[in-house]
Amino acid sequence: MEHITLASREYEFRNHTIKPLDIDEDPSGLLRGGVGSTIWDAAIVLAKYLEKSNLLSIASSSTSATETPRSSTPINVLELGAGTGIVGLAVARLLSAKGVEARVLLTDKENVVPLLSRNIQRNPSIGIDIQAQTLDWEEDESSxxxxxxxxxxxxxxxxxxxxxxxxxxxxxxxxxxxISTINALITPSASKTQLVIAFEKRNFAEEMEFFAMLGKTFRFRDIKPEEQDADYQSEDIYLFVCQRRS
Structure with a gap:
C-alpha cells in the first residue's frame, strides 16, 4: 500500500507551534474505502471547534478531588466512523501539545481501515497511542x-x-x-463521557429522527455559531455535545 500515490490535504492548527496534519484522501477509490476516503466539511468544522473549545481541557482535568488527576491517567478517546481520521488525529495533536498522555482509537468499516491506518502512520503525536480498528455497527449484532x-x-x-x-x-x-452501538459503549454509569457529534444537513426531518431516538438515553445541547471557530462553520453543519442519562 505504501507505493500507492493518493491525494493529500494539510490541516493547519490555529496554534502554529503544533505541527500540521498531512491527511491522505482517496478520491479515485484506489483503496476501495468508499465515502470514508474523503474529508467532509463537517469533520473540519468539528476539528476546529475542538481546537477552540475547552472540551479537551475538561477531559484532561481531574474529575474529582478523590480521583487520580487526569494528568497522570491517560485520556481515552474513541472515534466511530473515523474515515480519513482527521478529527481523531487533530484531537491527538491537541492533547499532545498539552502534554497529556492519551489513547486515541479510530474505528470504521474494514474497507476504510487501510487508509485510516496509513494516516495514523503519517501523523504520529508524542505521548499519544493512536490505533485503528475495524468496527462496523451495520453488521448483524443478533448473535x-x-x-x-x-x-x-x-x-x-x-x-x-x-x-x-x-x-x-x-x-x-x-x-x-x-445508537445501539453508542449505548453499549457509553453506559449509564459513564455519564461523564462526552459524545461529540457533527453532521451536515441533508434531510433534516430524517436527521432529527436520529436525535429523537438518541434522546431516549442521552441529553444533548447544540453548539451555537459563536462557540465555533469563526472561519470554519456553516449554517448547514450542526454540532452537538451529548451525555448519557444516568
Whole structure:
C-alpha cells in the first residue's frame, strides 16, 4: 500500500507551534474505502471547534478531588466512523501539545481501515497511542459470536472520556444499530463521557429522527455559531455535545 500515490490535504492548527496534519484522501477509490476516503466539511468544522473549545481541557482535568488527576491517567478517546481520521488525529495533536498522555482509537468499516491506518502512520503525536480498528455497527449484532459484537464487548470496559461521531447519520436505516452501538459503549454509569457529534444537513426531518431516538438515553445541547471557530462553520453543519442519562 505504501507505493500507492493518493491525494493529500494539510490541516493547519490555529496554534502554529503544533505541527500540521498531512491527511491522505482517496478520491479515485484506489483503496476501495468508499465515502470514508474523503474529508467532509463537517469533520473540519468539528476539528476546529475542538481546537477552540475547552472540551479537551475538561477531559484532561481531574474529575474529582478523590480521583487520580487526569494528568497522570491517560485520556481515552474513541472515534466511530473515523474515515480519513482527521478529527481523531487533530484531537491527538491537541492533547499532545498539552502534554497529556492519551489513547486515541479510530474505528470504521474494514474497507476504510487501510487508509485510516496509513494516516495514523503519517501523523504520529508524542505521548499519544493512536490505533485503528475495524468496527462496523451495520453488521448483524443478533448473535453474540459476531465479530462486531465481540469488538464492542472488548471496548465496553474502557472508560472513554470522549466519543466522536462526525457525519455518520446520513443513512436512516443505520440509526438503530448506530445508537445501539453508542449505548453499549457509553453506559449509564459513564455519564461523564462526552459524545461529540457533527453532521451536515441533508434531510433534516430524517436527521432529527436520529436525535429523537438518541434522546431516549442521552441529553444533548447544540453548539451555537459563536462557540465555533469563526472561519470554519456553516449554517448547514450542526454540532452537538451529548451525555448519557444516568
Amino acid at each position: 453474540s459470536s459476531s465479530s462486531n459484537a465481540q469488538k464492542i464487548h472488548a471496548l465496553i470496559d474502557t472508560n472513554w472520556d470522549m466519543v466522536i461521531l462526525s457525519d455518520c447519520i446520513w443513512v436512516p436505516g443505520l440509526y438503530k444499530p448506530l
